[in-house]
Amino acid sequence: MTLQAARKPADSSKALYGGKGTRRVTVHDIAAAKERGEKWPMLTAYDAMTASVFDEAGIPVMLVGDSMGNTHLGYETTVPVTMDEMTLLSAAVVRGTSRALIVGDLPFGSYQEGPVQALRNATRLVKEAGVGAIKLEGGERSLPQTELIVQAGIPVMSHLGLTPQSVNTMGYRVQGRSDEAAHRLLHDAKAAQDAGAFAVVLELVPAELAAEVTRSLHIPTIGIGAGPDTDAQVLVWTDMAGLTGGKVPRFTKQYADLRRVLGDAAKAFADDVVGGAFPMEEHTFH
Numbered sequence: 001m002t003l004q005a006a007r008k009p010a011d012s013s014k015a016l017y018g019g020k021g022t023r024r025v026t027v028h029d030i031a032a033a034k035e036r037g038e039k040w041p042m043l044t045a046y047d048a049m050t051a052s053v054f055d056e057a058g059i060p061v062m063l064v065g066d067s068m069g070n071t072h073l074g075y076e077t078t079v080p081v082t083m084d085e086m087t088l089l090s091a092a093v094v095r096g097t098s099r100a101l102i103v104g105d106l107p108f109g110s111y112q113e114g115p116v117q118a119l120r121n122a123t124r125l126v127k128e129a130g131v132g133a134i135k136l137e138g139g140e141r142s143l144p145q146t147e148l149i150v151q152a153g154i155p156v157m158s159h160l161g162l163t164p165q166s167v168n169t170m171g172y173r174v175q176g177r178s179d180e181a182a183h184r185l186l187h188d189a190k191a192a193q194d195a196g197a198f199a200v201v202l203e204l205v206p207a208e209l210a211a212e213v214t215r216s217l218h219i220p221t222i223g224i225g226a227g228p229d230t231d232a233q234v235l236v237w238t239d240m241a242g243l244t245g246g247k248v249p250r251f252t253k254q255y256a257d258l259r260r261v262l263g264d265a266a267k268a269f270a271d272d273v274v275g276g277a278f279p280m281e282e283h284t285f286h
């Protein structure tokens with residue numbers, strides 16, 4: 001019998017998205033999805049209420065991104081985000097979910113000093129917030145951190161290409177356009193895999209390069225502005241739902257117009273209060 005014939009037929013009940021699983025998703029489930037050639041979605045989440053909506057929608061992996069700095073805390077960049085802020089919001093997302101794997105971003109300054117600092121802060125997100133994995137930016141430059149955290153038993157997601165914590169040196173530009181930069185990205189991705197990372201985010205890289213990295217790795221790639229050929233796709237949820245406001249990256253697709261819906265609800269409430277139409281008898285106690 002050939003290997004092909006011996007392989008069990010694909011079992012769609014195991015699918016990361018649309019499957020029947022109810023227990024929490026693990027990094028083993030994510031590895032199995034790559035073997036099945038299954039694509040999967042990831043969204044950011046920053047609070048228990050919204051995370052519960054995505055959990056009920058079947059989103060298998062959520063990232064408590066340091067993008068909370070922009071979306072929820074009102075900073076210009078992700079650079080000022082602290083471990084206290086990450087821990088508070090990550091704990092809320094974990095409490096609001098029962099099925100999704102929750103990944104916590106290590107914020108700028110929480111791992112750059114070296115592997116011991118990185119492990120201390122990764123451990124804090126696991127113990128105090130209950131996340132199932134952490135993410136950190138950088139390939140080669142974050143290898144000792146990745147290795148030590150993985151050795152301690154905490155799954156690590158790597159983040160390559162545009163790494164927003166380096167905005168002050170990098171800007172917000174497409175990465176890996178020159179042959180040399182493309183080579184470096186492929187090298188960084190393999191190095192992250194060898195150090196034990198379970199997945200790699202590729203942000204703002206040419207689609208052809210993201211496809212090559214995806215073919216070259218046995219761990220899944222998660223694209224954001226990296227074209228259609230990565231194993232997974234991630235978006236900042238407020239961009240995806242049209243809530244962010246202002247300029248959003250071109251790689252975003254907007255699936256709803258929550259900013260308008262929410263603004264209209266606020267205006268309708270205000271008009272009712274001013275006009276005396278709220279509260280009515282059914283909202284009133286005697």
Ligand SMILES: Nc1nc(=O)c2c([nH]1)NC[C@@H]1CN(c3ccc(C(=O)N[C@@H](CCC(=O)O)C(=O)O)cc3)CN21
Pocket residue numbers: 066067070071078162164172173174204236239244248249250251
């Ligand atoms: N709301 C939000 N969405 C995000 O995707 C996001 C954040 N915040 N904060 C953290 C980082 C920063 N990100 C960014 C920020 C800016 C661009 C940007 O200006 N991109 C240009 C393309 C530049 C080029 O062509 O080289 C664009 O027009 O989209 C991209 C990603 C992605 N992340």
Ligand SMILES: CC(C)C(=O)C(=O)O
Pocket residue numbers: 044063064065066067068105159201203224234235236
């Ligand atoms: C955009 C994703 C990958 C991220 O790092 C974040 O939301 O902070």
Ligand SMILES: [Mg+2]
Pocket residue numbers: 065066067078105
């Ligand atoms: Mg981030």
